[in-house]
Amino acid sequence: MPSDTPPPKKRPRCPICGQASDPAHRPFCSDRCKQVDLGRWLKGDYAIPGPPLEEEDPEGQP
């Protein structure tokens, strides 16, 4: 019988800088990278799958 040994748990890496993530800030390695990731989201750097959405902001103009 094949002995199925579970693969060793890979420690997640920080998606920002690629270093080993810190449990306190996972999946990031530090709070800084966490903020960087958050900033990317806010700036829309991440490609969002699906059709482009046109956001209408009625109060966006001064």
Ligand SMILES: [Zn+2]
């Ligand atoms: Zn990092």
